Structures are given as C-alpha cells and as structure tokens.
Amino acid sequence: MFTILVTGGAGYIGSHVVKELLRQAYRPLVYDNLQSGHRRAVKDALFIEGDLADQTKLRQTFETYTVDAIMHFAADCQVGESVKEPLKYYKNNVVNSIRLLETAEEFHVKKFVFSSSAAVYGEPSEIPIPEEHPCLPTNPYGETKWIFERVLQSFQYSEKLDYISLRYFNAAGADPEGELGEDHSPETHLIPIALMATLRGDAVPIFGTDYDTPDGTCIRDYIHVVDLAQAHILALKKLEGGRNSGVYNLGNGNGYSVREVIETAKKVTGKNIHSVGSPRRPGDPARLVAGSEKMKEKLGWVPGYPDLETIIETAWRWHRNHPEGYGDAR
Numbered sequence: 186m187f188t189i190l191v192t193g194g195a196g197y198i199g200s201h202v203v204k205e206l207l208r209q210a211y212r213p214l215v216y217d218n219l220q221s222g223h224r225r226a227v228k229d230a231l232f233i234e235g236d237l238a239d240q241t242k243l244r245q246t247f248e249t250y251t252v253d254a255i256m257h258f259a260a261d262c263q264v265g266e267s268v269k270e271p272l273k274y275y276k277n278n279v280v281n282s283i284r285l286l287e288t289a290e291e292f293h294v295k296k297f298v299f300s301s302s303a304a305v306y307g308e309p310s311e312i313p314i315p316e317e318h319p320c321l322p323t324n325p326y327g328e329t330k331w332i333f334e335r336v337l338q339s340f341q342y343s344e345k346l347d348y349i350s351l352r353y354f355n356a357a358g359a360d361p362e363g364e365l366g367e368d369h370s371p372e373t374h375l376i377p378i379a380l381m382a383t384l385r386g387d388a389v390p391i392f393g394t395d396y397d398t399p400d401g402t403c404i405r406d407y408i409h410v411v412d413l414a415q416a417h418i419l420a421l422k423k424l425e426g427g428r429n430s431g432v433y434n435l436g437n438g439n440g441y442s443v444r445e446v447i448e449t450a451k452k453v454t455g456k457n458i459h460s461v462g463s464p465r466r467p468g469d470p471a472r473l474v475a476g477s478e479k480m481k482e483k484l485g486w487v488p489g490y491p492d493l494e495t496i497i498e499t500a501w502r503w504h505r506n507h508p509e510g511y512g513d514a515r
C-alpha cells in the first residue's frame with residue numbers, strides 16, 4: 186500500500202485530503218504539530234505529533250515508515266498576520282519546508298505535492314489568471330509560497346525529485362458527510378466568519394469598500410475543499426505515472442465579491458448578517474480569479490461543487506452542527 190506523508194494533515198485542507206486518501210486505499214501518515222490542526226480531524230489515519238523544525242522526529246518518522254510520496258500542507262496561511270510577522274512565515278513556510286525536502290532527499294522520496302497559493306501572483310494583470318502569469322506577491326505569505334515553488338522548480342532537471350505545486354484560490358466549504366470542517370482560531374476567513382456571525386450576532390467587517398471592482402469590495406474565486414482534495418489525488422497519480430512535474434491553478438474561474446459572499450450566506454442560512462465597512466487589509470489584491478483549464482485538461486479534474494451556494498451550504502451544515510468547531514483544546 187502506498188504511504189503518503191501528509192504534513193499538516195490535521196488542518197482544514199490536509200484533513201479533507203487525508204479522508205480522500207483513505208477512501209482511495211492509500212495509507213496517509215499525518216505529521217502535524219497541532220498548532221492549528223486538530224487531532225480529531227485525523228480520525229483513522231496514522232498520526233505523529235511533530236514539528237517540521239524537529240529534524241530528529243522527522244528523521245525517525247522516515248526511518249519507521251517507508252514513505253512513498255509527500256503532500257506538504259503544514260504552513261502558516263494568514264495574509265494579514267504575514268504582513269505583521271513576516272519572519273514567522275519565512276521560518277515556517279520556507280526554512281521548515283527546506284528541512285522537509287532535505288529529509289526527503291536523504292530517504293530517497295521523490296514525489297512531492299505542494300500546497301501553494303494564488304497569493305503567488307500578486308495583483309493580476311489578466312483575469313482569469315493563467316499559470317504563466319508573472320508571480321509578484323503582494324504580501325509575505327505569497328512570497329514564502331513563491332520562494333518554495335522556486336526551490337521545487339530548481340529540481341526540474343534533477344533526478345532527485347518530481348513535484349506538483351497546486352496554487353489554490355480560496356478554499357471553502359466542508360466535508361458533505363459532516364465529519365470535517367473549518368476550525369481556525371482565530372478565524373480570519375470570510376465564509377466561516379459570515380456564517381458564525383449568524384450564530385453569534387457579530388457584524389462582519391468588510392475589508393475595503395473602495396476597490397476598483399463593481400461593488401468596491403475584493404473579488405475572490407472560492408473552491409470547495411473536497412474538490413481541492415480530489416485534485417491532490419490526481420496530482421499524486423500524475424507523479425506515480427512518471428516524471429510529470431508542474432504547476433496548476435485550482436479555482437472555479439468565477440469571481441465573487443465580499444458583498445456577494447455575504448448575500449449568498451444570508452440566502453443559505455435564511456438569517457440576516459450585519460456587515461460594516463472597514464479599512465483595507467494590507468496585502469490584499471483586488472481580484473483573484475483562476476484559470477483552471479490546465480488542471481482539467483491535463484489531470485482530468487472535474488469539480489463536483491463549483492457553485493458558491495453549494496460551497497456555502499456545506500460550510501453552513503458544519504458550523505451549525507459544530508458551533509465550537511472540533512470542540513477540543515486542539
């Protein structure tokens with residue numbers, strides 16, 4: 186059975202991928218420091234509590250298990266925080282990722298799927314954004330993802346590693362079976378904030394109402410977390426099929442403004458959601474919308490939940506049934 190080391194497998198996206206790996210008869214081995222992940226999200230997969238900075242534990246893990254491929258999710262992922270604390274992002278997202286590659290090289294693990302981000306593009310000059318678009322990140326988070334992508338690209342002509350970088354747009358939604366969902370603390374993402382506002386009665390801050398967009402608020406491309414998970418399995422299979430390194434966007438090609446997301450959340454929940462115009466969040470580009478044709482054509486990706494209402498419906502089911510998230514200390 187194929188063993189996949191999943192760093193950050195207890196996190197929001199990682200845990201959905203782990204569930205899909207189990208369903209498809211892979212053996213996921215989760216390596217997570219539980220700083221933002223949840224033990225309960227891992228369910229039946231093998232689990233090691235460890236930090237990527239802990240080289241001894243990482244090496245022990247590779248010594249104990251024969252790892253066939255790596256999926257690397259463990260990272261800090263908040264744009265706003267990255268602007269305030271850039272070094273934390275360079276250490277966790279770049280230095281620790283290089284440590285992981287070093288260990289992979291030592292143990293001859295040659296297949297690597299990397300969790301990258303639309304944040305690598307910065308302010309786009311073309312919408313939808315193709316993979317060939319220049320990468321000029323506007324915040325340290327995007328910069329760290331771009332730097333590590335460049336590290337991976339350096340292996341292009343080396344026998345040591347084959348990689349696929351997946352540039353996600355805005356991951357959202359939850360496991361339709363209701364077992365997994367989004368639980369960050371603090372929560373910074375728009376959809377969970379809007380949904381939780383209906384339960385708590387808070388107002389949703391709209392970060393910037395003066396962007397050059399039809400309603401003045403930022404436009405994003407929301408993609409269901411299960412569609413992301415499927416894409417990871419396809420990427421893995423592509424690497425299993427030979428030397429197929431590459432970079433792929435993952436989004437639905439539809440842009441929704443912050444106001445449109447809040448309106449859709451009102452429709453789905455049947456509840457009013459108060460919002461309040463707030464200053465722009467530093468580092469936020471006005472529009473990010475994916476061109477995902479490459480993923481569809483080359484890897485056969487077919488999103489199962491492309492429309493925003495369905496994405497928000499699955500998220501709402503999770504938040505309504507788990508108002509305290511996983512309800513654990515971690």
Ligand code: UDP
Nearest residue numbers: 264373374375378390391392403443466469
């Ligand atoms: N946003 C907002 N209010 C919030 C959280 C987010 O207006 O409380 C905006 C944010 O500025 C961005 C969009 O919603 O334009 C999506 O932000 P999110 O943090 O969900 O994802 P990101 O685009 O940063 O990956």
